[in-house]
Amino acid sequence: MTRALSTNTMESTSLQPASAPAGKFLSRFLIITVTICILISPGYIFFSERGGIGFIEGVTVKQLLHLIFPFFGLYAFTLVWGQIIIGTCKPLIKKIFPGIGRFHRLEGIFAFIFALIHPVLLIGSLGAVTYLKYEFVGPNKKIFVLLGVTALLLLIVTVTTALLMRLPWLQKRWKKLHYANYAVFILVFIHSWNLGTDIQGSPLQYLWMFFAVSAGLGTLYRIWRAIVKRRTAMSAQSATASEPTNSLNPPNS
């Protein structure tokens, strides 16, 4: 009986560590598969909406730049979304991918590069003078271009301050500045939803809706985490504050 019991105990303890890595492996597999599908979608839809790569055949360089600049916008926003999801759900993701911090930094750099290439190609296709007249969109759409410009400026601030976070002046400030990425997400969402030829009327609009909903849920989770952290800190503070009073007034004094 004792032997049977001890065998059972051994079995259960040997099973526990084995099942944990299996769960982790499955979670990793699922997250990586979903991430790859999401990363492929904008490019796949962009080219399939244009019937493959034939649309760039026989065009001038300027026409080529004009035809492909939205592609970089699509990927810049997709990566910005990824940054929001990683940023808001970091403790959960860290359990599955401990090195997510490095990936987050690398993804941020790529988001920034794509976001920069997007208007640079547009300027290259139009020429700086024509670009600055903002006549490449109708008068009622200019505001949405300005939202894109604002988002790019904010992105320059958040990415450079994060990269230079070790500088003494930035050590405490970069995190606060990094919250501007939520504004970048909202601004680019409105910008692309109203200007993007690929967002209006292609399956990408559903991906964009998914981005908006998931980023919203992630933000709520982030706010909840901040509230819990603050409450825990406050109760710990009040507990330590009551300690010296007790030691000053010992019960038998």
Ligand code: HEM
């Ligand atoms: C100087 C700043 C910017 C300018 C002048 C600009 C300009 C434009 C224009 C004219 C379009 C319409 C393209 C089309 O016909 O589909 C567009 C679309 C778009 N932009 Fe920007 N943009 C800027 C910044 C950004 C930034 C910072 C992002 C992302 C981080 C971004 C993401 C997008 C996306 C996702 C689309 C939709 C593309 C499509 O539907 O294929 N833009 N932008």
